[in-house]
Amino acid sequence: MASQVPQILASPISCNMENRPKADFHPGTWGDVFLNCPDKDIDITTQLHYEELKEEVRRMLVAPMDTSIRKLPLIDAVQRLGVNYHFEKEIEDALEAIYHDNNEADNDLHTTLRFRLLREHGFDVSCEAFYKFKDEERNFKSSLTNDVQGLLELYEASYMRVHGKDILDEAISFTITHLTLADATLDYPLSEQITHALKQSIRRGLARVEARRYISIYQDIESHNKALLEFAKIDFNLLQLLHRKELSEICRWWKDLDFTRKLPFARDRVVEGYFWIMGVYFEPQYSLGRKMMIKVIAMAFIVDDTYDELIPYTDAIERWDNKFMDQLPEFMKISYKALLDVYEEMDQLMTEQRRQYRVEYAEKGDDTTCSSLSFGSQMDSSKLQTNIRGV
Known part of the structure; x- marks a missing residue:
C-alpha cells in the first residue's frame, strides 16, 4: 500500500469547490459576541477575601463531627455549587471515613445522600440499605411521600444504579410519580429543585451550568452556609472570566483563519466546541488543554466537512508534512495547513513542558479519525451508487 502513495501524490488533484456535495449546515449563530473579553481582573481586597473564604470552607470540611455522616450535606453543597475542585483531598478523606463508618444513617435523607455521594466518587457501596424503605409486601412505604426532600434525594440516588439492581429502577418510578404530584403544592426553592430534577437529574448535568443554577437556589435555602455561598459566587465569576478570555482567544484564532469565507461549506461551530470541552474539564489548571482541544475539535469539523477527495487528503494527513500540500486542491490546502x-503549536508548547510524546499520541488519534472518515465516506459513496443503479 505504501508503494502506491507516490503515484497518488505525483500530480496535483483537480477539484472544484463548487462541485462538492453540500451538507447545508446552518451558519454560526454567535458572530463576534465572544471576540472581545472585558479586560478586568480581581482587585487585591476581593482576592484576599476570596482566599479567607476558601480556608473557612476547608476548615468546615476537615472539622470533626459527632458522626462523620453529618458532613454529607456540606459535601453535597460544595459539589453542587461547583467549588469541589478546590477541596478534592478533603472531600475524599471525609468520604473515606463515611464509607468505613459502621454507624447506620440516622435518617432516610442521609441514607440516600450517603449512597449517591459515595457512588459518585467510585466507592463500592451496596443497594441493600434501600430495602428499609419497603414494607412487608415489598412496596415502597407510603410514609416516604411525607418527606418530599427525602423523596427528592431518593430520586437522585436512584440514578447511580447499575444493571441488575431492580430496587433502584423501582425507586425511580416511585419517586417520579410522587414528586410530580407534590410539585404543584410546594413553595420555592424546593419546587424549583423538583421541577428541574424531573427534567434532568444531577448525574446528567454539566458541572458549570448546574453550579450557576444551584447558586441561585442555594441562596434561598434557609439553612444555607453564608461563607460557602459567598465563596461559590466569587469563584464562579473568576472562573467565568478565565473561560471568557480563553473563548475570546479561540474566536480570534478562528476569525483569523477566515474559514467562513474560504470554506463556506464547512461548519462554524467553535463556540459550541468550546462548550463541549467545558463539560470535560473546566478547572483553571486545564486552561492549556481546553485551548488545544478546541482547536483539534474545530479542525476535526473542517477535516470531516472536507472529506470528499478521500485518498489524497488521508495520505497527506498521515504524513504530517508541508511538502504534500502542493498535491492538494486549493480549498483543501487551507484546512491542511x-x-x-495546530499540531505545530501543540508540539512547541509540549516541548517546553518536556511532554512532547503527548503530541505523537494526538497525531495517531487524528490519523485514526481520518481513516475512519475515509472508510465511512467511501461506504456512503458506495451505497449512493448502488441506490442509483437500483433506480
Whole structure:
C-alpha cells in the first residue's frame, strides 16, 4: 500500500469547490459576541477575601463531627455549587471515613445522600440499605411521600444504579410519580429543585451550568452556609472570566483563519466546541488543554466537512508534512495547513513542558479519525451508487 502513495501524490488533484456535495449546515449563530473579553481582573481586597473564604470552607470540611455522616450535606453543597475542585483531598478523606463508618444513617435523607455521594466518587457501596424503605409486601412505604426532600434525594440516588439492581429502577418510578404530584403544592426553592430534577437529574448535568443554577437556589435555602455561598459566587465569576478570555482567544484564532469565507461549506461551530470541552474539564489548571482541544475539535469539523477527495487528503494527513500540500486542491490546502499549524503549536508548547510524546499520541488519534472518515465516506459513496443503479 505504501508503494502506491507516490503515484497518488505525483500530480496535483483537480477539484472544484463548487462541485462538492453540500451538507447545508446552518451558519454560526454567535458572530463576534465572544471576540472581545472585558479586560478586568480581581482587585487585591476581593482576592484576599476570596482566599479567607476558601480556608473557612476547608476548615468546615476537615472539622470533626459527632458522626462523620453529618458532613454529607456540606459535601453535597460544595459539589453542587461547583467549588469541589478546590477541596478534592478533603472531600475524599471525609468520604473515606463515611464509607468505613459502621454507624447506620440516622435518617432516610442521609441514607440516600450517603449512597449517591459515595457512588459518585467510585466507592463500592451496596443497594441493600434501600430495602428499609419497603414494607412487608415489598412496596415502597407510603410514609416516604411525607418527606418530599427525602423523596427528592431518593430520586437522585436512584440514578447511580447499575444493571441488575431492580430496587433502584423501582425507586425511580416511585419517586417520579410522587414528586410530580407534590410539585404543584410546594413553595420555592424546593419546587424549583423538583421541577428541574424531573427534567434532568444531577448525574446528567454539566458541572458549570448546574453550579450557576444551584447558586441561585442555594441562596434561598434557609439553612444555607453564608461563607460557602459567598465563596461559590466569587469563584464562579473568576472562573467565568478565565473561560471568557480563553473563548475570546479561540474566536480570534478562528476569525483569523477566515474559514467562513474560504470554506463556506464547512461548519462554524467553535463556540459550541468550546462548550463541549467545558463539560470535560473546566478547572483553571486545564486552561492549556481546553485551548488545544478546541482547536483539534474545530479542525476535526473542517477535516470531516472536507472529506470528499478521500485518498489524497488521508495520505497527506498521515504524513504530517508541508511538502504534500502542493498535491492538494486549493480549498483543501487551507484546512491542511491550518491542521498542521495546530499540531505545530501543540508540539512547541509540549516541548517546553518536556511532554512532547503527548503530541505523537494526538497525531495517531487524528490519523485514526481520518481513516475512519475515509472508510465511512467511501461506504456512503458506495451505497449512493448502488441506490442509483437500483433506480
